[in-house]
Amino acid sequence: MPKQSAGILLYRIASGRVEVLLVHPGGPFWAKKDDGAWSIPKGEFADSEEPLEAAKREFTEETSFSIEGIFTPLNPVKQPGGKTVYAWAVEGDIDAGAIRSNTFSMEWPKGSVKTKSFPEIDKADWFDLETAKVKILKGQLGLLEQLSRNLSQRNR
Numbered sequence: 491m492p493k494q495s496a497g498i499l500l501y502r503i504a505s506g507r508v509e510v511l512l513v514h515p516g517g518p519f520w521a522k523k524d525d526g527a528w529s530i531p532k533g534e535f536a537d538s539e540e541p542l543e544a545a546k547r548e549f550t551e552e553t554s555f556s557i558e559g560i561f562t563p564l565n566p567v568k569q570p571g572g573k574t575v576y577a578w579a580v581e582g583d584i585d586a587g588a589i590r591s592n593t594f595s596m597e598w599p600k601g602s603v604k605t606k607s608f609p610e611i612d613k614a615d616w617f618d619l620e621t622a623k624v625k626i627l628k629g630q631l632g633l634l635e636q637l638s639r640n641l642s643q644r645n646r
Contacts, residue, residue: 493573496545497532498557499564499633501641502583502616508641509616510634511586512625513552516612518598528625530577530633531611541576552611554590557582564636569629577630579637586614 500511512528514520520527531552535544542561550556561578568574591611598606617625622634 493534494541494576495532495573496535496541496548496576497530497578498545498549498561499530499577499579499637500549500557500582500584501579501637502581504616508619508638510619510622510637511584511614511616512622513589513591513611513614516591516609517594517596518608520612525624526626526628528615528617528622529627529630530575531614532575532577542578545576545578551592552589553584553614554588555584557584562640564633564640567630567632569627573629575630575633577633579633579640586616589614 502509511531513531514524514528531549532545533548533551535541546557557580559580559582561580564577564579566574566576589611591609593607593609595605595607597603598608619634619638623631626634
């Protein structure tokens with residue numbers, strides 16, 4: 491069965507421009523990756539779980555912030571590998587520098603039989619839409635495009 495994730499695309503209007511919150515995955519694989527490596531806060535969920543509730547839970551687990559507001563559903567996108575990402579856009583603001591993520595453990599260095607813990611998310615930041623389009627995983631680019639269209643239509 492294909493994997494599915496649910497996440498929140500948090501945005502704010504700052505100095506007249508749209509900015510989105512993206513998170514950078516922790517761990518050694520992602521340590522030196524930047525452009526094309528960032529994501530919306532998201533995580534996998536089971537078929538029995540309500541996707542929006544999973545998105546809110548994952549946002550809190552990955553940032554330590556709870557989120558409220560008007561959640562606008564975006565059309566799901568498929569990432570390479572087949573994972574479907576369900577997302578909701580919501581306007582809000584958090585201190586990106588104050589996030590605290592849950593952790594995961596893995597053998598590191600590989601083959602050492604030693605286990606090391608890493609934060610699931612090692613940092614978060616606000617990006618204007620043009621910069622975010624460079625930073626975000628290519629499979630999630632459609633979420634930024636949808637947000638941009640939705641906000642343009644709202645401001646007509």
